[in-house]
Amino acid sequence: MGGSNKSTQTTSNEPYSAAKPLLNQTMGDAHNLYKNGGLVKPNTQSTVVPYAQQTTQAMGGLQSLGQANTGGQGLSGQYQGIIDSGGYNQEQQDALSGIRSTATGQFDPNGNPAFQQVLQQAQDAASNAAKLNASGAGRYGSGTHEGVMAKQVGDLTSRMVGDEYRNWQGRQDQAQQQLFNAGQQGQSNMGNAYKGMQDAYNPLLQVGAMNEDLYGRNLNDQLRITQEQQNLPLANIQALQGIASGAGNLGTSTSTAQGPSNTFSNIAGAGLGGASLLSGGGGKL
Template sequence: MTGSSKQTTSSSSAPWAAAQPALKQGIGAAQNLYNSGTGAQVYNDSTVVPWSNNTMTAMDKTKDAALANLNGNGVSGQYQGIINNGGYNSGQLEALNNTRQVANGSFNINEDPGFQQVVDQATNAVNGNASAAGRYGSGTNQQLLGSTIGDLGARQYQAFQQRKDAANSNLFNMGQTGFGQLGQAYSGLQAPAQSLMQVGGMDDDYAARVMNDRLRVFNENQNKPWENLSRLQAIASGAGQLGGSTTQSQPGQNPFLTALGYGATGAGLLGGMF
């Protein structure tokens, strides 16, 4: 006789009995939230902050000032005139032309009315001295008069040359000034358009933010239901792992071997012999 027996062991991984009501309540609450759409709602209104009244007023004033100074109007007309004049305003252009006349002029002592006055004064002085000395009309008187007038003419010519040299130097410097002012005038001419571009850039920025907000609403409407479903699945999956049971069967000890002292080990080694 074999005397063998079979034992069956069962185990359960069910949640703690005291926790089961809370788990059931949580799953039910999650189902209710999912069915009601809570957590999947989308804020469909715009989140774009509109321009304030002060900003809109400033934008309008900037635009009005820019339009008033475009296309030859206002400051743009003055800047265009400077550009047309080679970089000079009207006063500078007048000074430039006067300087150019001196720089390009030729010496003609008879065209200087001031010089004739000086000659008359010198002649009267020389003749007066000669007359007082009783030598008026003498050769000495005439020689002194000629020498005096000649010296005056020489000094006048030297002064003319100095003025001409200075005028040429000033003309060169004024040319450089005009060249530099051309760039400044061109920048000033563009300023109204740049102001309009700044206002336009603000409008473009606002339009881009509005469009991005529309995309946000669209994307949230597309994704929120899936996010809500994922939450429900996560809760259900987590709760599902808490239940379940296992059953294990194994042969029992042979009574005959147990009596001989082999116990369970002997049953494993010698069981096939009986």
């Protein structure tokens, strides 16, 4: 008593008749290209931009500049000399020598020729003045005259030497401060000289970085070409699948709808249908 109310619907989608030859030709051509490995071709052309002539010229200039001022040559040699000399060039060393001599020396009134000349002139003037005074008083050559002259010259000498000593102390104090500052400056100079020696290599670093950049771009381009060649079989398959999918909406498709299949459901359905018909007929009577 069982039964089935399955229903099957078949739909056929056909392309425009004039387009069929084109589709067949396209699919055939694509398949032939696929079999011959020509459906997808890798791009093996380099995409790296080379250096311009002006760039290579500038790189050559930078390299020459770097080589001429590194490794103890040119600027680096001068900087190394400053470092070896405690942070001073030759002119600074000469000035420092004078400062150090004043800062660490002992007072010597006879060590300053200029002072000795001024002192001698003052002593001569004092002696002549004493002579004139003694001569005017009629005591020239006397013991009094000699005593007065000696005292005047002695007092003058003592004052001038004392002044010179105080001046020397001032110069020494100043020189000691300058010597201390020079030591500090020398340390700073050595640091600057060391940095300058490193900076002298910057032109070579620039050229090296540019060459490394070009090498890196070439390497990346080679990797790209290698990957395209390695992916070529898969790319051909994917391309062929993509072309074939264009005809996916064409051809014949079948769809099936299935309702209740047990006997009780079928009878109940028939009974409901009959009742509906009777109800409708009774309305007409």
